[in-house]
Amino acid sequence: MGKAGDQYSVLPVAKAMQVFAYVASQAHDVTLTEVVQALGMPKTTVFRYLQTLSAAGLFAHDIVQDRYGVGNRFRELARVDALYHSLRSTAEGELDELVDDFRETVNLAVLADHEVVYVDIREATRSQRFQARIGHRHPVHSTSLGKAMAAFLPLEAVERLVRPQFEQRTYRTLTDARTFRRHVEETRKRGFAIETGENEDGVTCIGVPILDGKGYPIAAVSLSAPDTRMRATAERAAGALQDAARRITATLPPISLHTSV
Template sequence: MAKGNDPYAVLPVAKAMQVFAYVTSQAHDVTLTEVVQALGMPKTTVFRYLQTLSAAGFFAHNVVQDRYGVGERFRELARMDAVYHSLRSTAQGEMDGLVGGFRETVNLAVLADDEVVYVDIREAARSQRFQARIGHRHPVHSTSLGKAIAAFLPVEAVERLVCTEFEQRTYRTLTDARTFRRHVEEARRRGFAMESGENEDGVTCVGVPILDDKGYPIAAVSLSAPDNRMQVLADRAAEALQDAARRITASLPSISLHGSV
C-alpha cells in the first residue's frame, strides 16, 4: 500500500497492486469474496480490479467456478525475468573478461519491440565513449547485435523486421531489404555479425548471439572499437565472443523464450 504522505503515489494503482499481490501469492485460485475479506476493500472496487487484471492477461478468470488465478501474461513475464536476470548475472563475468582481454567496450543487448535494447555495457579505461547507453534502443539493421540476433530468428520473425522502415543512422547504414537479408545470412553462416560505421561513424562492432536451450536468440554480446583498432582485432574478437556466448548459454536456466519476445 502506498504511503499516505507520498505526493507521487496513485492510490487506485496501489490498491490494484494489493489485489495483484494477494492473488499471485496464493497457492490456489481465489474468489471475489476471499479477496474482499483478506484486503478489507469494497466488493465493487475489488471486482473491477480483478476484471481489469484478467482482461490484461495477468489473471485468469474461471467463469464457471468464478475464481481468479495467475494468468498467462504474468507467467510469461516471470519466465522472461528469470532468464534475463540469469543472463545479466552470468554475462557480467564474461563481459569483464572480454574488456580485460581487449581493452575495448563490450555490450549486452536483447531484442524488444523489434529494436535492440542495451541491458549492460562494460567500458575499458582507454576506450572512447560511444553513443549507446544502458536502456538505449537502436535499430536491428544497423547494429551487429541486431544482425546477430536476427540471424538465428525464425524466418517469419526476420521478415517482420524487413517490413519496418530502415532508419539511416550514418552514410554507411544499409537501407534496403536485400542487403539486410544478405547480412543476416552471412551472420548465420559465420556465427557472428559485423557492422562498420553503420550505427555510429568511425566505430566497428562484432556481435554474437546468445542462445537459449532451444537455440533461440535471447540476446547478443558485442565488442565495439574505433575502425582502425578493430581492423586487427576482428577475427580474434569474434572467436572470443563466440566462446563467451557459449559459456553464457551453458549457464542459463533450462527455459526457452521462443515466442515470448
Template sequence: MTTAETAGPAEPGVPVPAAPVKSAVRTVLLLEHFAARPGLHSLADIQNDLSLPKSSLYMLLRTLVNLGWVETDATGTRYGIGVRALLVGSSYIDGDEVVAAARPTLDRLSDDTTETIHLARLDGTSVVYLATRQSQHYLRPFTRVGRRLPVHSTALGKALLASHTDEEVRALLPKRLEAVTEHTITDREQLVEELALVREQGYAVDREENTLGLRCFGVAIPYRTPARDAVSCSVPVARLTEDHERAIKAALFEARDRLSVVTRRM
C-alpha cells in the same frame, strides 16, 4: 452497432479479442515519440508528428505531466519524457534474468578485450541496449542502455537476424533500408547475402555502418531459437589490428558459450 455486436457469438473456448482503448494507445504512442526524440517539443510539433486532435493531445499531456511521465519547461509549453519513464525502464533492466545472469560474463569480456561491450535485445526492426561496459580506453563515461538502433546497421542486429530464415528477414524488413552512415547496407537482398556469411562464421560485423570510426563484432546468444539477445564488442578502427581482432572474436565466442550455459533454462 459495434464490431463485436456484428461479429456474431464467439466459439466456445475461443477468447474474443479485446478492442484497443484509444486513450491507452495514444499514451503509448506519445511516450514512444518522446523516447525516440530526446529534448523538449512544442505542442504544435507533437501534434504534427502524431496527427492527434490538438485538444485531446493537450489534455493527455497535462495528465501525464501531473503524473510525472512527461515534463515541461518553465513556460509550460514544451514537453519531453519524464522521470517516471526512467523508473519503469530501470525496473525492466533490474528484473530481467538474462541481464542479471550475463553480468559476470560481460565484466570478463570487458577485461579480456578492454573495449566497449554491449548486450542487446531484438525488438521488431530494432535492437534495444540492455547493458553496457565502457571501454578502458575512454575517459568520458557513457551508456547506451535503453537506446534503440536499427537492426540492420549493427553487429548485434545482424547476429540476431542471422538466427532467422531468409524468408523471415524479408518479411520483417523493407526492401530499402535506412542509411545510418555512408557504409550502411541499404539493400535488403545484400543484407540477406551477408547474413548467410554470418551464419557460416558465427559472428557479425558492423563496418562503420552505425557509427563512423567504429567497427563492431557481435554474436547471438542461442538460448532461444531464433535468438533474442546478442552481445557485441566495439573498437575504433584506428586501434584495430589483426591480432586485436582475432582476440576479440575469440573472447566473444567464449562469452557466447558461457552465456549459452547460464541462460539455458530461461
C-alpha cells in the same frame, strides 16, 4: 508493509497490489469474501480490484465457480522477466571479463520491434560521446548486434526485418535488401557478425548471438572499438565473444520467447 504513505503512492494501486499479492500466493483460486476477510478491506473495494485485475488479464475469473486466480498474462510476463533477468545477471560477469580483457566497449542487446535495444553497456574508454545508452535503439541492418541475431533467426523472421530501403546511417551503411541478406548469410556461415563503420563512422563492431535452449537468438553481445584498434584483435575478440555467449546460453532457464504465446 507501508500500505499508503510514501508521499506519492496512489492508494488504489497500492491496495490493489495487496490483493494481487494475496491471490498470487494462495495455492487455490480464491473467492471475493475470502480476500475480503484476509485483507480486511471493504467488499466493494476488493470486488472492483478483482474485476480490474481480471480485465487486465493478470487474473483469470472463473465465472462458474466465482473464483479468481492468477491469469495467463501474468504468467507470460513472469516468464519473460525470468528469462531477461537471468540473461542480464549471468551476462554481467561475462561483460566485465570482456571489458577487462579487451579494454573496449562491450554491449548486450536484444531484438524488439525490429530494432536492436541495448540492455547493458560497459564502456572502457574515455570519449563516451557517441556511445549508446541502455534502452536506446539502433537499426538491425547497421549493427553487428542486429546482424548477429538476424543470422540465426528463421528465414521468415529475417524477411520480416527486411526493408526495401534501409536507413543510411553513414556512407558505409548497407541500404538495400540484397546486401542485407548477403551480410546475414555471411554472418551465419562465419558464426559472428562484423560491422565496419556502418552504424558510426570510424567504429568497428564484432557481434555474436546468444542463443536460448532451442537455438533461437534471444540476444547478442558485441565488442566495439575504433577501426584502427580493432583490426589487430578482431579474430581473438570473436572467439572470446563466442565463448562468453556459450556460457551465458548454458545458464539460461529452459524457456523460449519464440515458441510461447
